[in-house]
Amino acid sequence: MNQKKWGLVALVAVLLVFYNGAQPDLIAMRTNDHFYPGTHIKEQYGPSLEWLDRLMRGREDEKNHRVKLDFTVLSSMMVAGLASGFKSQVANLLWMKSDEYWHEGMATRQVPLMEAVVTLDPEFIDAWSTAGWHWAYNIYADDQTDPKLKANPKAQRKKMDYDVDTGLDYLKRGSEMNPDKYRLYFEHGWTLGEKKGVYNEETAELYRIARSKPDARTIIRQVQGPGGKMIDKPEQGMDIVGRTIGHLYEKMPDFDKALDQYGSDLLQATPQQRALLDAVGEYWHRYGPDYAMIGDAYKKGDPTVKAQIKAMVPDVERLIQADDMRHIMENKRNGEGGQPTGAYITISARYIPSWKLLKQGKTQEAIDTMIGIMNGDPRYHMQGLPVIAKLLAMRGDAPEAIKAQLDDYRTREAHSAQDIGLHFLAVLFEKAAAQATDPKKKMAFNKLAYESWYRARERSSLDFYARRNTIVYEDKYGFTPPQNVIKQVKASRIKGEVNAAPTLPEYHQEETAAE
Template identity: 20%
Template sequence: MNQQKRFYRKIVYACIIVALLLPLSWLSQPQTTDSDGGQLAQMRERYQLGQAQLGEIDPASETIRLATLGMRNIAANLLWEKANEYRKTEDWVNLSATLEQIARLQPNFVSVWVFQGWNLSYNISVEFDDYHDRYYWVIKGIDFLKEGTTYNKDEPRLLGKIGFTIAQKIGRADEHVQFREMFVEDDDFHGSVPVSQRDNWLVGRQWMLKAEEAVARGVPLRGQSPLLFYSHPVMCLINYAEAIESEGTFGEVAKNAWRQAAENWAEFSNHDFPTKYNVFARLNEKEDYEEKSKQAQAKLEELAPGLREQIREERIAALSEEERDAYNTSPESRTSKQQQMMFPISLKIEVTHRDVADRVEGEDRAAALQAAEEATFADEMARAIDIDRGIVNYDYWKLRCEVEQQDDALAARKLVYDADQAFADAEITQAASLYEEGFDKWRNVLDAYPKLLDDAATSDELIESIDHYRRVLHQLDREFPKEFVLQNVLDADDLYRGTGQRQSTNNKTEAESADPTQSNPAGAAPEGAAAGGENPEA
């Protein structure tokens, strides 16, 4: 009897297996030239998850993955360890070979390409003394990233990192003068691209624009703020304009470069960026929101005249005696304890728009609540935009793009550049004359645009030339003028170095300063490097 039951059970199991094979076959049919395949094949096609949609199919990569017999993750971990060991022992040949093997094992894992491309261009390149060798490894890292795009086409992170490395590593390295020259002369890298279009800032920008185009086609932007992502191309134009001026190119060429940068900055300002309030905002809308807030507050004041100040006085009266003493004491006379008390005091006596509206009674209450809501929303949006502006140093670069197009600014920069060159060539008398002419021009520029000195970058650029001018005067046995034409530049520099009240001397945006591998320190494999999925971000 028991044997008969076991036999029947096996028959049932066999029938279930056969029954399941039918839907499984229907679901997993491969795609052919005559058929769209099963549901899984159609979903891979719809969501661009098939290998053919992600990028080129590499027979060697597919063979390696099959040969690992399901142990691809273990193999990848072992290779990462070997790569780290080769880097520590400076075995660059084996390191390159190991990186190639890792890429073959995980061709669609973008972090492999990003991390190791950065490793080659930034970490390994600095291990060499000769700048020719350093340049070789910088380009090797860029080529590694470019190879990654063949297996991950339209991947914004890879395209953006290629542009970032070309622009920032070549343009801001300690050897940037030599790197920029070598990059222009690198026929192997550029191929048939005209020499006039080989500037690293412009080439890097083109790759960044490819990343933007990929996002515009619907490819998701992962792991990066949209604000920083879209700021990179326009910053390349600004850096290009700065670079050519630092190399002695002025006149219409420099003016056109700054004009193009200004136009692109305006376009960047008009781009919609997400905010924490689930609405989009533009960088140039801050003043509009501030005006909306003023109008809403004026309406609220009209509905409840004097009520805001009345509430504030009530809250001041409700403070403790010690708090009132601290509040009534002038800022310069407050003790350290009173200064510490002021922040919580300010919170206690703060009167929000809603506080005012809640006190309004009668038929005006609904209108007051509406005005309070509008003012509050406008204030929050203005603050959010202001934070974003700070991240990209919006006000400074907007002003800078406007100023640098002016004839006085162009003339001032050329005169100071020529003076620096004369100083370097020991032509002291000529240098003194050029410095004085250049500083006079700078006086005109700073009088017209005094806010330039709000950022330390402007004074930092001039201080070195002023120091050269001091040395020139010393060699000519002349005293530094007591009423120096750029005395406010010296004062601004002293203010910054003494109190730190002005903005940072680093005139790069936060976007440019960001280290894309800060979450992946050198010598460590990216998180999930040996994960089972080919594209863990999908």
């Protein structure tokens, strides 16, 4: 090593000695338990200036001691790492300590360490991800149970919003530091949508960016290598991000974009193939999820049976053709087409009938149809179930068994339609409110929109999109939680089947009262 290099090493060593020597007594600084006014608030989770307060008074108070980590103590390690070129190694040490604090439930001490880790090693994706997760999920959850915050709902909501935004900021910064990796872009989009409750094109664009990265579909499998040793082998996995974009459009809802994502993007279906998938949805809507039973009975039947089925279902040949296309799409890409095909068909069966009415300007009919579908009402959904009943009778099923089967179809469809249907119903009421000219009717529709969002929120505590929308209505109109909805959903949950759908009589009763 030449003289210049030795001189540089000596200079770094001297700087480190003087740096640490300039610090207050380590024991006093690490154990100082006295809080100056206001500093307790600053120490709540994550980076704060409490360490600076303790640094300044480190030599003042040596009586009250309780072991306490101070970020400043570790700053010498950061300087050493930056000066010596061992940034990643130092980052790993801090990361291990950070993980230790997490398992001990010490979030206050952990978050500053994570900030130090990503400062030293911006390509440490796990650190960015964990920091975003802790803020948006764990610290957020702690604020829900904080007694002081619970006593002040507005302050609690503000703090919880801050937690999520801080988590999103970590993920945004991390993705910008690692633009060639999909993970942080995806987690940024997921947290924005599924935690902050923002379903829009910004969220969709984050997913698209994530999907465009070369590692978006990479999975690691353990395979047997030379000598029998297990080794990691990267492989192409399923297009999960592409599916997530489809789910996002379903839940907005924007069913045209959802069908395009599933049909044209994921399935690469031609217009003719999509037309047959649309037909599958129509047959499902008409005859229920076991519509294919009609085609099977027709193909296997003798001339008499075929004539009977043809009389009940004149377009049975097209039904068979459509169902064949369903199976072709499901088997695409070694079976990867199953999920997008299923999503395409159920959207077509449960939501497109009301969607078409809305696009035709028939908002009232769209509302009634969507409520009817979510209740398994035969006036609006599966009007052709009597055909299925006749087929079951033809094969020898008992009347009681047939009735039980049809009831099961209605129940399953009613519950399955609510996840997306309640979002759609709220949007329909919003459209009706925008179209109403009478102030009382406008307010009545706004309240029904609010209650529909609240039904979705009560049905699933993880529906942050619905939660976000209920808060918007509460802030704008002063609405309060609808106790009748809360009681209904709670009672249904006790029975084992969560039912959050309004019934048509309930809806029309509220509409009449508004008049």
